[in-house]
Amino acid sequence: MALIVQKYGGTSMGSIDRIKNVAKRVKRWHDHGHQVVVVVSAMSGETNRLIDLAQQISKQPDPREYDQMVSTGEQVSISLLAMAIKELGVGARSFTGRQIAIHTDSTHNKARIEKIDVQRVQQQLDAGNVVVVAGFQGVNSEDDITTLGRGGSDTTGVAMAAALGADECQIYTDVDGVYTTDPRVTAKARKLSKITFEEMLEMASLGSKVLQIRSVEFAGKYQVPLRVLSSFDEGKDGSFDDDFKNNVGTLITIDEGDDMEQPVISGIAFNRDEAKIVVRGVPDHPGIASAILTPISNANIEIDMILQNLSTNGTTDFSFTVNRTEFDRALDILNNEVKDDINAKEIHSDSNVVKVSLVGVGMRSHAGVASTMFQVLAENNINIQMISTSEIKISVLIKEQYLEKAVKSLHTAFGLDREDGESQVAGL
Ligand code: ASP
Ligand code: MG
Numbered sequence: 001m002a003l004i005v006q007k008y009g010g011t012s013m014g015s016i017d018r019i020k021n022v023a024k025r026v027k028r029w030h031d032h033g034h035q036v037v038v039v040v041s042a043m044s045g046e047t048n049r050l051i052d053l054a055q056q057i058s059k060q061p062d063p064r065e066y067d068q069m070v071s072t073g074e075q076v077s078i079s080l081l082a083m084a085i086k087e088l089g090v091g092a093r094s095f096t097g098r099q100i101a102i103h104t105d106s107t108h109n110k111a112r113i114e115k116i117d118v119q120r121v122q123q124q125l126d127a128g129n130v131v132v133v134a135g136f137q138g139v140n141s142e143d144d145i146t147t148l149g150r151g152g153s154d155t156t157g158v159a160m161a162a163a164l165g166a167d168e169c170q171i172y173t174d175v176d177g178v179y180t181t182d183p184r185v186t187a188k189a190r191k192l193s194k195i196t197f198e199e200m201l202e203m204a205s206l207g208s209k210v211l212q213i214r215s216v217e218f219a220g221k222y223q224v225p226l227r228v229l230s231s232f233d234e235g236k237d238g239s240f241d242d243d244f245k246n247n248v249g250t251l252i253t254i255d256e257g258d259d260m261e262q263p264v265i266s267g268i269a270f271n272r273d274e275a276k277i278v279v280r281g282v283p284d285h286p287g288i289a290s291a292i293l294t295p296i297s298n299a300n301i302e303i304d305m306i307l308q309n310l311s312t313n314g315t316t317d318f319s320f321t322v323n324r325t326e327f328d329r330a331l332d333i334l335n336n337e338v339k340d341d342i343n344a345k346e347i348h349s350d351s352n353v354v355k356v357s358l359v360g361v362g363m364r365s366h367a368g369v370a371s372t373m374f375q376v377l378a379e380n381n382i383n384i385q386m387i388s389t390s391e392i393k394i395s396v397l398i399k400e401q402y403l404e405k406a407v408k409s410l411h412t413a414f415g416l417d418r419e420d421g422e423s424q425v426a427g428l
Contacts, residue, residue: 042073
């Protein structure tokens, strides 16, 4: 008998029929003698609908009231799912984050989970019931409802699994695992059977949207075995437990394996949310980087890639990227608060850029990844605007129009293509 936490996202809970399907799957696990805790998101589109209501009243809704309201989507889906499970003759109980309780800090709209009381859940499991938990929400020390940020149900799932010491946390979604890259960009993308936490974390922060970044951090920190799999695949009955152990979806592990065949690159991530700002003709002396970037970070704008050119005639160009949603704000700050102070000649900006990144723990033991990457881009006539690296990733900033070409050619060059060249994703 295993203790399994299953998390179902909005698409998997998107209609009454889909909820009934989730109930059937939960029943199968239960029938096989496993204890099951299910964490669910709101039905697809519901959270957006609620946010839209709030925004019709205020551009910046009161954070406490926002959480109070936006958390209701999950209250609906937990109770519907518990009803559906009961209809199948299995005991089930639903709980909101506050009922459990999932304790968080007080940062409304992006609260962090601090502690989870598991007694109530454990009692229900011991009584043979399935426990259905509302994702995305918690309660702070004032007894107010908090939410964890968009996509936060993933984090609830992992946190429940950590608190309960579950054997596995399964994230059911509308794709059947983590892919080498987005299958919408190349049909040759391949499903990975395994990926390390470190790689997954890079993939998530570099733009792969399969899991909320914080859930991966959490899983890594508490070493929760995490599996991403499709809620639309019906596993073959009979081989059920084998399925669970073997290769269903993608397992995210701490184990890097001692496999000599470990690929150098595990995946290619890309991010269309970048925008580039170049401050031209700034005097090259100490304090300039700080004079440019401090006002930006004081305004809570995150800076991603940074590049300072070699100086000629005592002046230099200083470039960096920010998220496109914060681009206008960053430009305003530079033009109004920084430009004259530092005597910059010009501020130039470009939002038609994307960041393409290679990710792989195999990079640590293989030289030449960067040079192969640059060579492939050069052969395709793609100009690199900025570069950044870490131990297990290399990112380049390129013109948005070359995204597909870059991803496809790198995917092939690093041996990631599917052998049959056919997409595994239905409809692509
Ligand atoms: N319902 C929330 C959202 O749409 C949380 C989640 O789905 O994970 O962001
Ligand atoms: Mg999600």
